[in-house]
Amino acid sequence: MAGSELVEITSSQYRVDIDLVYATANNFAGRPVYAQARCALRPEAAACLLHAARAAYRAGYRLKVFDAYRPPRAQQIFWALCPDPRYIADASQGSNHTRGVAVDVTLMDAHGKPLDMGTGFDAMEDLSHHDRDDLPQQVQRNRCLLLGIMLQAGFCSIATEWWHYELPDSKSYALLDDSVVTAVPE
Template sequence: MKLTKIGHPAIDIDLAYATSNNIAGKRLYMDSDALLHPDAATALHAAADILQAQNLRICVFDAFRPAYVQQKLWAVLPDPEFIADPEVGSDHTRGIAVDLTITDQSGQPLDMATGFDEMVQQSHHNRVDIPVTAQQNRLLLLGAMALAGFQHNPFEWWHYSLPNAENYPLING
């Protein structure tokens, strides 16, 4: 499967696993390119168009994730609520998932109440015990991503994937 490099004028790339500032505490990616299955890349570009019309941008934290990285993350946090079991595979290892947030035109992230990969209850969608502004920002992200064809992960406000994952094979890479 040939993956597509994410490239859009309203999308910034800040891969968390290309640095040591992540839940593993070490650099897991040697490359800083964000790749997706072509179907997911097309949908992400559609979401970026929706947000760009509102003078907003997308910042991508993770996209395609090689199986060896999935195994390393599972070793750090073997909790299927937050990390997919590498024996099963994840939507990231299929190239159809993206972790992201919304930023303003200057690249400043909108308030989402918790950070990316902050594995706490407040990171779940539909939380009413977070500031109203964060609830609104999460709904804005959810709306743009849903209109573009993505579904959300109920436990992670930042995680979106294409539906019907079983139609997409795991990608070795």
């Protein structure tokens, strides 16, 4: 993408399914927040995603991407809807998604069916936290499998969202306002 610090993530090149839920009304905002469904990351994060996708594929799975780079205006919309720093970064501080170094993913089986992770993507509740003893063993196993794939690929996790992974030292990357993805005007 000429003039951008981001690289576009495509299904064919990265062997991932892409379902950018914020480009649809099927998200916690209840409306499209992104004007287009383009998936992008900084090159360092894209390389880790490719590594994770290859590892998932070797194990008989496929990654599904829900979110990657997020424009600042979208972060403002999310913060206004859910000003809870456990789940949404304060828009005035910036998000690691807005830095282009965070990705939200799940695992699908060989038939394209998402694995049961115990909650849906963007379920902003305690059951979405990684360290839960009250979830079925299969859900625990699925979360551990995703966590292992993403960690070995070079990402780190956050405690409150089983789907969210980011580069270590994410805050060392500058916030971006890249037109590759834009927010829907209100």
